[in-house]
Amino acid sequence: MKVALLLCFAVGTVLTQQPNPCQSPGQWEGREIRVDYSQKYEERRRLFYDETNKRTRTIAEVEFNSTRDFYDVLDIYSTNQRYSINMRTRQCNVSTIDRPFRYRGVHPNAKFEQLVSLGLTGFPGESIQLAIFSANETDEFYTGTVTYPACIPVTNIHITQKYGFEHSDYFDITAGISDPMAFVPPQECTKSRRNATSVNTPHIDMKAAILLCLAIGAVLGQIPTPCLSPKQWEGREIRVDYSQKYEERRRLFYDETNLRTHTMAEVELNSTREFYDVIMLFKERKMYSLNRRTQQCNVTDIEPDRSFHYRGVHPNARFEGIVSLGAAGFPGENIDVEIFSANETSEYYTGLVTSPGCIPVNNYHVSQKYGFEHSNYFDITIGITDPEAFVPPPNCKAPPS
Incomplete structure (x- = not known):
């Protein structure tokens, strides 16, 4: 860690x-x-x-x-x-x-x-x-x-x-x-x-x-409709899996429209540890995992009960409140963020997005099977600049069906 x-x-x-x-x-x-x-x-x-x-x-x-x-x-x-x-x-x-x-x-x-x-x-x-x-x-x-x-x-x-x-x-x-x-x-x-x-x-x-009912710095007069986060963006993610006691920093390509993600682990200089380049295509239910050091690729089916991990506002989210990051009175040193949460059958989500732009800041996912995950997002740009971002590497071949 x-x-x-x-x-x-x-x-x-x-x-x-x-x-x-x-x-x-x-x-x-x-x-x-x-x-x-x-x-x-x-x-x-x-x-x-x-x-x-x-x-x-x-x-x-x-x-x-x-x-x-x-x-x-x-x-x-x-x-x-x-x-x-x-x-x-x-x-x-x-x-x-x-x-x-x-x-x-x-x-x-x-x-x-x-x-x-x-x-x-x-x-x-x-x-x-x-x-x-x-x-x-x-x-x-x-x-x-x-x-x-x-x-x-x-x-x-x-x-x-x-x-x-x-x-x-x-x-x-x-x-x-x-x-x-x-x-x-x-x-x-x-x-x-x-x-x-x-x-x-x-x-x-x-x-x-x-879901503790904390007092918030500013509250809207009426509970707003969940804002709409960008469907396609790229940036950086620091992800912590509390259940597995595991933390990583990685480049993230995110496509909510087509339910697919591409994460590229940020590699330490001269490290001999294992880092992975992972493409998850939820419509095809396939995951391509490339070992960045050995270049060996593993192709597997995404588990039937594993759902797409929403990084922006969850489709079924409800508004919780607004808080301020940074400190008031310092120009350019604070932003307002909105808190949303959603409760599915086997998954709980809460997340922060900028207000009113709805840009992801961080989120938590709790699921019965995969435990508790927390991610922070940085350096986000709208859209996907690389047209090949979701194309599996040439050495990743799906096993015969």
């Missing part, structure tokens, strides 16, 4: 000189969607972040009328104390923090990796530039994206030997902390300082957690 995060793929825009790591705001608040791949756990929460004083507060976004447990957690690293309140029972647990401060912005020891474009370049309000940075500590690896050049957090990934693989996306960020009491331990935690055992974060059902 760690190696895959640093794949050397060409990007849509590259600086003539590599920039030094920018400085993310030291104090901000916003919303976070956090996935702990190792624990198979996902939550949406309000986040108050104070890097200057090394403290955070996360308040889970609670489902309406839910009887499940959600938590309000205050971490103060200067005293190494964690205050965790069960938002349903109001019971507080005070414990010792057993891990280092987690940077949400650019890590202090980060190095620049590349620039990419999120959304559709050339359409005002439909795209932003992102810078990718990474850092490698003794027992921790970090990679993250921030808006460029203002350095507003968009997403980051932390990999540690002890805590595994964690992924967070950030929305509706505002600089500074609006609530002066945000980092004051709640009354429930100061009435009694009895010894408490470590807090065990609840394992929330993944599918249910995606």
